[in-house]
Amino acid sequence: MILKYSNFEKSAFLTEKKFFLFYGPNFGKIESCITILKSKLNSLDRTLKFLNLFQDDFLRHSFTEIVNQNDQDDIFGNKTSLIFSLSDLRVSSEIIKLITSQDLNIQNIIFKTGPIQKGLKIRKFFEDSPDCLIVPCYEDSLLEKKEVIMRVFENENIEISLDHKNLLASLLSSERLNLLNELNKLIIYIKTTKKNISNALSILIDNNSHDLNNLVYLLASKKRNDFWNEFLKLQQTFSDEIKFINIFSKHLEKILFVKDKILLGLTPLNAMKSLRPPIFFKEEETFLSQIDLWNFQNLRKAIKELHLCQMSILNNEKSSKSRFLTLITKILDL
Template sequence: MKIDARSIGKVLNAPDAWRFVLLHGDDSGLIREYASDLTRRVAGSLDDPFRVAALTRETHDRFAEEATALSLDGGQRVVWVREGSDSLAGPVSSVLDGVGSALIIVEAGVLPARAKLRKLAEARQDSASIGCYPEEGRVLEGSVRRMFGERQVRITNEALGWLVTQLGSDRAGVRNEIEKLALYAGPDHELDLEDVRVCIGDSGSASIDDSVFLALEGDRAGTDLALERALSEGANPVAVARVLLGHISRLRRVKAATEQGESRVEAMKSLRPPVFFKKQQSFERALSLWSLPALAELAQRTQAFELSCKQTGAMDMLLCRRHLSVIAAKAAAASRRR
């Protein structure tokens, strides 16, 4: 069966309803999280040698043996296959047609709709095909708030809004940041905006923030340094595009308000979350360099840049460097004309 996003929780909470669960997509962190959750629910842990068989690409040839083996303690076994590919479709189908009871979990990367593994999982009633793709927007906010809730930590709406603009798209990276913030807060504490900024201020996410601010104020050398730091620490170009679009949107709101007669100070104060005090001068410099039409055009070009990064085979790192370099060059040229 093909499982939609709204039904994933039901699958994870009822692993005994399935013989085969296929986890595929481009969010490797989310795939690993779902596989771990299913394994714990069935076997009680991830490393029980009698109930969990973890197979890598080098040990796929043991699949049939492990999938048909009996549990020594009587509980259900889990065969957890990593780096799955279509070469497993035949062996998995043969095991499912047999009398075994083990839960088969296969982690795969991006699979096209015509892939044999996907067709197998989606065609059978005892199998689940779950697409794992990066979360964004309100969906990401909901996941982050839920993760904090699991750790008895609260977070203000203002802090949550800022945090999701800084997080990368990979689930493992998101969870790592949540773990760090929860440890910083301790149970029954509410994180505010300043807490969050202090705690993740030295992360790759902050480097993205730096590269975006510096590009829009025309600092070409600073942009390159901050972007390279962010990319070296695991940031991806789509995350850069999201932060950039958020920054452009806030500049447009302030610019529009000032053109309607509101003071720049009051317009900036109305932003939620507010501009971090260390970034206020950079924000104001960008305001002086970009007109509303120019910001609108930049937003459209950034959306096109994000879409290009998501296309199969795209040279996303090169596209990212080029996009920010062009922005910084335009801002620098505008600064020279002033």
């Protein structure tokens, strides 16, 4: 049975189901679900114990052996629930076989893992089985990020305006653990420096803008290796593809504008100088070198594809993330 994350905490199924699977790219949401579930189960049985197991445990014992070792009450009469962290799904068939057996006496079995493709047998089994509950944990929406930000600031007794909350939501990660870590760093900075939120945000924006601007110039210069190296360094906080698309699209439009001016008879330097706002003087040489790297057809094609990709993200299409990365790869090959 499938249950949305937003409905999880208040669902009656938490105490009715025996087997749980939490999956997706948002490990913060997954951990949140498990914390809620443990609290609910403990409210019914204070003696219930939770045993955490990992992929390495399968090197010593099979999944079946681990479950059989823990399916009886301990000497004090305490029951055990098992929590498996799966880094791969090679044990899927064994999991399904054991769960469907009639003589299984375990209290609960909880699984957590990363993204699972639609159609894979373990996902389909949990979705179709009335005894199981599966919760997809996707990246936080803008609204969810705002709710988390408000909750964190309220807990710290720090006032935050609507504008500052919206700005933070647009800048920070869409993965819950990263989002909370970034917010905690911001809270610590505000408390230790005695500075207000505006000052803290100005530093955050400056750092963020510098990083994105550097990526934009590397991509426009088609420096494949340098771009991916920087992108990988930033990927933990690189959560706003829409913002990057906006900045990069405007950069390509500037190149297109300059090329049009050159056709009208201006020199490349004078054409660039006519841009408003102007190109930062330290980046002028790099910008001029990009003019010859792009022809009119590729510029218009890239700008159009960036717009379509942006619409895909705004519509929350499941393939939007992979579409964004595919488009970046194509641009580097233009």
